[in-house]
Amino acid sequence: xxxxxxxxxxxxxxxxxxxxxxTGSGPDVExxxxxxxxxxxxxxxxxxxxxxxxxxxxxxxSILSSLDRPTAGVAWVAGHDLLTMKEKERVSFRxxxxxxxxQQTSRNLLPYLSAAENVAAALAVAGTVSGTAARRTRxxxxxxxxxxxxxxxxxxxxMSGGEQQRTAIAxxxxxxxxxxxxxxxxxxxxxxxxxHVLEALRGVNRELxxxxxxxxxxxxxxxxxxxxxQIRDGRTSxxxxxxxxxxxxxxxxxxxxxxxxxxxxxxxxxxDEFVAALDLRDRVRLSLEPDHVQxxxxxxxxxxxxxxxxxxxxx
Ligand SMILES: Nc1ncnc2c1ncn2[C@@H]1O[C@H](COP(=O)(O)OP(=O)(O)OP(=O)(O)O)[C@@H](O)[C@H]1O
Ligand SMILES: [Mg+2]
Numbered sequence: 001x002x003x004x005x006x007x008x009x010x011x012x013x014x015x016x017x018x019x020x021x022x023t024g025s026g027p028d029v030e031x032x033x034x035x036x037x038x039x040x041x042x043x044x045x046x047x048x049x050x051x052x053x054x055x056x057x058x059x060x061x062s063i064l065s066s067l068d069r070p071t072a073g074v075a076w077v078a079g080h081d082l083l084t085m086k087e088k089e090r091v092s093f094r095x096x097x098x099x100x101x102x103q104q105t106s107r108n109l110l111p112y113l114s115a116a117e118n119v120a121a122a123l124a125v126a127g128t129v130s131g132t133a134a135r136r137t138r139x140x141x142x143x144x145x146x147x148x149x150x151x152x153x154x155x156x157x158x159m160s161g162g163e164q165q166r167t168a169i170a171x172x173x174x175x176x177x178x179x180x181x182x183x184x185x186x187x188x189x190x191x192x193x194x195x196h197v198l199e200a201l202r203g204v205n206r207e208l209x210x211x212x213x214x215x216x217x218x219x220x221x222x223x224x225x226x227x228x229x230q231i232r233d234g235r236t237s238x239x240x241x242x243x244x245x246x247x248x249x250x251x252x253x254x255x256x257x258x259x260x261x262x263x264x265x266x267x268x269x270x271x272d273e274f275v276a277a278l279d280l281r282d283r284v285r286l287s288l289e290p291d292h293v294q295x296x297x298x299x300x301x302x303x304x305x306x307x308x309x310x311x312x313x314x315x
Contacts, residue, residue: 005079009179009211010041010064013264015073017059017234033059034070035234038263043178046205046212048221051231057215060231061183064213065100066090078178078211095126099172099210101165103184108168109156115143115167116152119174126175142170145207146200162193166200173204180204180212187216198224222256229261236261237269270295 017034033056041047051057062068064077066085075082078097080089102108109118119139123129129138143149146166151159159167165185172180182201186194198214202224205212214221222228222240230238239259247253260268270280283298 005081006076007042008040008076009043009045009078010039010213011074011076012037012039012060012064013074014038015060015063015075016071017056017063017068018071033234034063034073036073036263037231037235038261039229039236041211041213043211044205044209045227046202046214046225048214048216048225048228049231049236050216050219050221050228053217055231056234057217057231058183059234061181061213061215064179065098065181066093096175097178099175099177099180101168101172101180101182101185103187105156105161105164105168105188108171109164111156114153114155115148115159115163115170116140118156118167119143119170122171122174128174128176138174142174143167145204146170160193161189162196165189165197169197169200169204173208173210176208177210180210182212182214184216185214186218186221191220194218194220195224232269235269238271 015034015037016032019031019033021029021031023029035056037056037060039049039060049057049060059068063070063075063082066077066080066082070083073083078093080093080097085093109115110121113121116139119142120135123135123138129135140149140152143152146169148159148163148166148170151163151167156164156167168185169180169182172182180201185201186197189197198221201212201214204210214225222242226242228240228242229236230240237260239261240256241259242254242256245253245255260270262268274280278297280295280297285294285296285298287294287296
């Protein structure tokens with residue numbers, strides 16, 4: 001287990017979270033929400049974690065925001081070891097090191113305060129800006145950064161869902177956190193409004209350099225971030241990296257490349273479509289080639305489809 005603070009702003013190694021569910025009748029059932037998840041996010045990165053319902057996304061964010069504790073593994077956020085952290089450090093961590101945006105707009109903002117008062121309250125708790133005038137200026141700057149300056153005097157009930165979420169981002173970054181965590185921040189919004197909120201998160205990441213992790217079931221998020229990590233069955237399985245290259249004619253090309261994630265002990269998850277296409281199951285054959293590794297169906301040598309097409313590769 002790592003004992004010194006890592007360079008990464010978020011580091012999860014072999015993270016496990018098991019829930020014990022009391023059934024009443026019969027024995028208790030164990031749910032493995034995270035099954036050895038690995039994730040590294042460097043300072044200033046903007047990363048999306050996507051996965052189906054029940055894949056462990058909210059469980060991961062609850063742990064990273066210190067609302068929940070992992071069963072085993074390593075989890076560091078903004079230089080804090082979440083497994084060994086004591087209560088006093090936890091309070092300071094939540095007050096100064098991280099910001100959160102939740103799916104339910106109602107969970108992010110106090111309903112009886114205006115947008116400006118919500119941000120001012122967050123600033124007061126963080127204690128990052130002293131003096132009434134300085135605080136008022138900062139509130140205005142944050143609302144303008146999120147393009148909700150026009151909502152300053154409105155309560156959440158008087159704002160659209162997108163405006164509420166952008167105000168929620170202003171509240172979340174009021175404490176100038178090193179890390180911003182967002183769980184389904186666009187879950188209650190339509191496509192156009194979602195895109196606007198995701199661009200707002202991207203703007204905050206770019207302008208302030210805050211390390212940002214967005215968790216969502218919406219695969220469309222990958223168009224707004226440079227790196228998308230896929231989580232499947234409580235484990236990170238694939239990553240898509242997006243970049244811009246200039247081709248030989250000087251035109252900008254957007255490139256998206258998919259990678260499988262290899263963990264520390266060399267395990268990887270094959271994409272479902274690869275497994276289905278070759279009907280891979282139980283055992284597969286591996287062979288090491290000079291610059292790649294081959295994975296082949298592990299049926300008997302005389303089985304149809306095994307000998308054919310491989311004779312050129314086999315030495
Ligand atoms: N407190 C809990 N007690 C028991 N099981 C839980 C608890 N919280 C989550 N789980 C289970 O852990 C698994 C992962 O749940 P989680 O909420 O992290 O998924 P998710 O990816 O956020 O899903 P969604 O997209 O629906 O929000 C699920 O099987 C869920 O039923
Ligand atoms: Mg969830």
